[in-house]
Amino acid sequence: MDSIPITVQGFKRLERELERLKKERPEVILAIKEAREEGDLRENAGYDAARERQGMLEARINFIESRMPRFNVIDLATLDGEQVIFGATVEIEDVDTGDVKKYTLLGPDEAEPSKGSISILSPVGQALLGKYEGDEIVVEAPRGKINYEIISIAFYGPIEQD
Structure with a gap:
């Protein structure tokens, strides 16, 4: 993926x-x-911990800086429609169990399933993209294939995730 979608x-x-x-x-x-x-760096836990912290810090800085130019910043307030796209909040029902789930589709750098958002690159996200209300999708999961029906698609604008 050359361009990485992300909200403002x-x-x-x-x-x-x-x-x-x-x-x-x-x-x-x-x-x-x-x-x-x-003194002796071979047995200096403080030195080892500081070096490890530095390595993790630099790795995260490099990771973020390498992605910045690739981000396609999208204002969720400008989105709407009837089709599942980045930024859509989709309610789906497991056809077999009747379980209902609601997800907002976001980019990989901000998706948090525990807060109700999933990545557009996840198996469920990929299956949902481009679909409409009433469509059925099949998702490959560790427990096997799961059939979902799209109950609703909505666009709520900017979301708070802090």
Whole structure:
């Protein structure tokens, strides 16, 4: 995927995270310096912990920075329609069990299933894209194929996820 869809809110959240991580750099460098001054680095847990923190910090900064140019920022307030697309909130019913679920389809960088949003790249997200109310979809799951019917499609505009 060349372009990665993300909401305006999700993009701003990543910008804030990147800014916060960059501000942490001097702290981590100072912690490494202080730990190094304690002596023998082979048995210096403080040094190892500071280096590990630095590695994780830099990896996250690099990850976010590498994705920023690829983001396609989408304002959910501008979306509507009858078809399932990025930003749609879809209510689906398991045809076999009658269980009803509601998901908002978002990009991979902001989907949080525990908060009711799934990635458009997930198996369910992929099966839903382009479909309409009343359509049935089949999702391959570890327990086997699951048949869902699309009950409703709605666009609620910007969502809060903090």
